[in-house]
Structure formats: structure tokens, C-alpha cells
Amino acid sequence: MRDAIATAVVGDDGYGEDPAINELESRFAQLVEKEAAVFVPSGVMANQIALRVLAQPGDLVVAGRSQHVVSFEMGAASRNSAIQFATVDDSRGVLDLADVLEVIDAEGDHQPHVSLVCVENTHMTAGGVPWEVEDLNSLARAVGDRPVYLDGARLFNAVVATGTSAAEYSAPATMVMSCLSKGLCAPVGSLLAGPTTLIERARIERKRFGGAMRQAGFLAAAGLIALDTMVERLKDDHVRARQLADLFAAAFPESNYNTSTCRTNIVAFNHPQARQIVAELAELGVEGGTVAPQRVRFVTHAGIDDDDVDFVAGVLARFTPVAR
């Protein structure tokens, strides 16, 4: 990626003249079988642009309670787009159709218009849980004309875990985004795809957010390598995450961690001493985080190899949290 960045032929993307950006955008649009795509600096910006394009101020947007767009973007949706979320349970990583329909049904009872349904695939806090494509299709059919937006920050993890293609996953969604950073290893960038008319509006919103760049092809050069060479590699992250999940489940039986939920690159389980465990393991060289007060998360990536898994096994074998 560093070599490709150094030798990239670039232009001014503000004028649509950067060949690497143009190639990356059309490559992603092809992969997800949408008419067009736009390159943005981050996944958060892709989500925020999608909300601006797909919802109006005052509208209700249905989403899972702990989805990134709801809980991890510093309230950006209300600050930027003046929308309200109607949140539903997503503890299993997927939305229950009945919950979504209940929110929509309430429109008839003097409640706000529901303009959009957001889903996350894979679902981060649930532990990188991939959707079954049939469930996404049922959801899209059931909500009728209302658009579905797919936050596919880790869409390619879902693709590798299930064998469902990126295009199949994206078909029920009006717009879809995916990150080139994270498991795909690019330093910067996400892509948002959808119908040409919406992507034209997305380009205006990108400008408003300050996300239009100039010689951004230096980033696209890395992004193309991410799409071409890093997707298959994700399966190694998934194998190692499952090994780690089994190790953590054995080390913390009180967490009742169901490791069958670990199908991609995220190990996540509840524990009353989550923050303490994370802090103490970091001291011993095992770095993770918490995504809720009592929810621990560890992530595998290209920087984690089999020796690292063995190292974690060694640390956990002799680990006792201070207040346990």
C-alpha cells in the first residue's frame, strides 16, 4: 500500500479528475451493484451523509439501539440532520421485523413519519454478527417504499463469513457504505454507494461536511489494494477471533459467553468487571476495550498472528482480575 501510495497518479477529486478515486468509486459500485459510489474520509461521514440524503429534519429513523450510527457518533445524527432515532432491540445483532413494523405502525397514531430503517452488517457491539440475507430481504419487503440503509463498515467480514456476496447483501438497501480501513487495512477511507441521483446529492453533503478532498488518489491507491487483496485475508482474522473467543469463555465462565456468536473478527462478551479486566489485560500486553459499561471487546486484524493468540492463551492461563 505504501508503494502504491507513493506512485499513484492523482488529480483533483474536487473536480472529479482523480483517476484513482474514480476507479475506486466505480469498482465499489460494481461490487455492490449500485449505480454510483462516493469516496469519503470515514465511516462516520458516510453514515452522516446517508442520513442527510435519506431522511428529512423531524423524521424518525428506525435503528438498533447500539448501532454505531445511534450510539457511537457523538450524537451527530441529531446535530447534523435533526432526525430522531426510534431505537429497537439489537442485542442479537439483527433487528426484529415486528419491532420495526411496530414503530412504522405508530405513524397512524399521530407519531412522526418514519423515513428510513438503518441496519448494521456485521453488527459491531453484538460481536461482529453477520445478517442472514433472507432476513434483510424480508425487512426491505416489509417496510415497502421506505429506504433501508446498510452500514456495512465490516460488510466484507459478513461476505467472507456467510458466502453471501456484497451485491446480494446490498440489494435490499437503497444505499450502502463500507470501510476500507479496519480489517481491509487501508489507512483512510470509506465508500458510500447508491442510485446516481442520491450519490450526486451525497457529493454535495460531503462538501458541506468538509469531506471533499483534492489529490485523494493517494488514499484511493491503498483502497484499491484493500478491495483487491484484503478481503480473502479476513477469514484468518475470523479463525483467530474464534480461538480467542474460546479462550476468553474458558477464562471467564461467569460471563456465559456464547462463542457461537463469534463468526467474524470481534470477540465481545458481558462481564460485571469489564473495564477492570480490559485495564489489567492491557498491562499484560493484551489490548482491547469496552463498548458498554459491562461489555468487553477484542478485535482481530492483520497485525494479529497465531503467536499472538498463543500469547493471549498464556496470559489468560495465569490471569485473575484483582477484585474477582
Ligand SMILES: Cc1ncc(COP(=O)(O)O)c(C=O)c1O
Ligand atoms: C458499524 C460501524 N459503522 C461505522 C463506523 C465508523 O467508521 P470510522 O471509524 O471510519 O468513522 C464504525 C467504526 O468502528 C463501525 O463499527
